[in-house]
């Protein structure tokens with residue numbers, strides 16, 4: 001059975017690899033780097049949405065300081081979404097494009113490190129193995145339902161509304 005904490009870490013590892021590959025390909029033609037980026041951008045957005053759908057409601061429910069952790073994560077996700085939009089607005093391979101890709105890398109790296117030390121670690125410490133497996137299945141299902149970015153909402157999420165909506169129950 002998949003464990004939601006492991007699935008999130010797996011995605012983080014993939015992101016680190018994909019950004020490193022973009023560094024390797026910095027001198028390649030725009031069509032190549034653009035294709036690499038499009039795939040990564042779709043995964044970044046799907047990952048953030050999957051966490052907001054499956055993981056952070058449970059963080060709010062089960063983790064001490066869950067409200068603070070979820071609020072912080074949503075704000076980080078919005079910063080990553082902003083950077084992804086900035087890449088989309090620039091000419092692939094241009095200086096502005098690479099600078100937006102680098103900004104996305106920085107926002108995402110900072111966020112992953114904080115998430116791993118904070119809510120992911122707290123979730124593992126909470127002794128809720130069965131719940132982690134249930135959420136793992138839901139995380140897989142969400143990714144299947146939205147494969148390739150299908151029907152995925154990539155708009156910013158209001159962190160206050162999110163915490164209010166998911167924290168009350």
Ligand SMILES: [Fe+2]
Nearest residue numbers: 048051073115
């Ligand atoms: Fe996240």
